[in-house]
Amino acid sequence: MQTLEENILNVTELEPRQKHPTIFLRFDELEPGESLTIHNDHDPKPLYYQLLGERGNCFNWEYLEQGPEWWKVRISKRRNDEGEETLGEIATKDLRKAQIFKKYGLDFCCGGKKTVKEACAEKGLDVTRIEQELQAADQNLATSRPLPYNDWSIDFLADYIVNTHHSYVVKTLPDLRTYAAKVARVHGSRHPELLAIHTLVEEINAELTSHMIKEEKVLFPYIKELVAESKSAASPAPSPFTTVQQPINMMEMEHEAVGHNLEQIRELSRNYTLPEDACASYSLLYRLLEEFEDDLHTHVHLENNILFPKALKLEKELKY
Incomplete structure (x- = not known):
């Protein structure tokens, strides 16, 4: 296998018409897992999109140096079994990276099944910039430890969601409704968007109130029964539904509806x-809404990307 030191291409030494063909030829010669490092006197970002368009999503792109004199990029060919991670998978491994997704308006909870490239393409975002920030985060976040949500047993995770996120929703929704109604009444004539916001807050309240009851009374107890069955030799208890996929589908649809309202x-x-002309109540309403949205992103991520997939996997192991 070629080493990084051996496989360097100084693009500035090539004739302009030979630059991209030579890079493509060198990339095609790589074995899965090998890398080519190119040196250039300007940002080769157009090459990224050409490579993606002509070879597909089969490479990793990592800036090693970014000017002002040299741009150095390591292009690695993915191994055959190395698929690109989705937003949800990235956030599951380290939820702190979700701050980057939030910064660019990328949905890692309801839209967590998309890759970074797919999500950026939908929003017209510079994918190389976001991937670079994610790579930098690996180094910047190395000194602190996130909560190990993905390592917890799913019965413990279900309790955590209820005690942390459901409790927050129950505590916060009454204040949200009160201030949304008050601010719409006082400022709605000058800011008609507040009337629509009030309506959306009421829809969120109705959706989440019934949603959490279904999770706490039906879905989460069933998930806990699955865990108990996995630890004993007892016969599986009768299920209230054919498969846990049915209530999960409903919960995910309701998550998406609430997420759309917040968007x-x-x-x-x-x-x-x-x-x-915003008053103190106006300011408080917007602060509460932003905090509520932030908490809901984590709340839905823990369910859609960790709890639900693991519950489906456990049920399949036990019953099929």
Whole structure:
């Protein structure tokens, strides 16, 4: 296998018409897992998109140096069994990286099954910039430890979701409803978007209230029964549904509905930007909404990307 030192291509030494063909030839010669490092006197970002378009999503792109004199990029060919991680999988491994997704408006909870490239393409974002920030995060976050959600047993995780996130929703929704109604009543004539925000908050309240009851009374107890069965030799208890996939599908649809409402609120409020005539209640409403949205992202991520897939896997191991 070629070493990194051996496999370096100085693009500035090539004729302009030979640059991309030579890089493609050298890339095609790589074995899965091997890398080519190119040196250039400007950012080779157009090469990234050409390589993606002509060879597909089969490589990793890592900036080693970014000017002002040299741009150095390591291009690695993925191994055959190395698929690209989704937003949800990245957040599952380290939820702190979700801050990067939030920064660019990338949905890692309801939209967590998309890859970074797919999500960026949908929003017209510079994927190389976001991938670079994710790579930098690996180094910047190395000194602190995130909560190990993915290592917890799913019965413990279900209890954590109820005690942390469901409790937060129950505590916060009454204040959200009160301030949304008050601010719409006082400022709605000058800021009609507040009337729509009030309606959306009421829809969120109705959806989440029934949603959490279904999880706490039906779905989560069933998941705990699955865990108990896995630890004993007892026969499986009768299931209230054919498979846990059925309630999970419903919960994910409801997550998406609430997430869509919050996206609308963010758009209507112009990312929670306060107008000049905003009063203290107006300011508090926007702060509560932003905090609520942030908590819900983590809440839904823990269910959609960790709890539900593991529950499906456990049920399959036990019953099929």
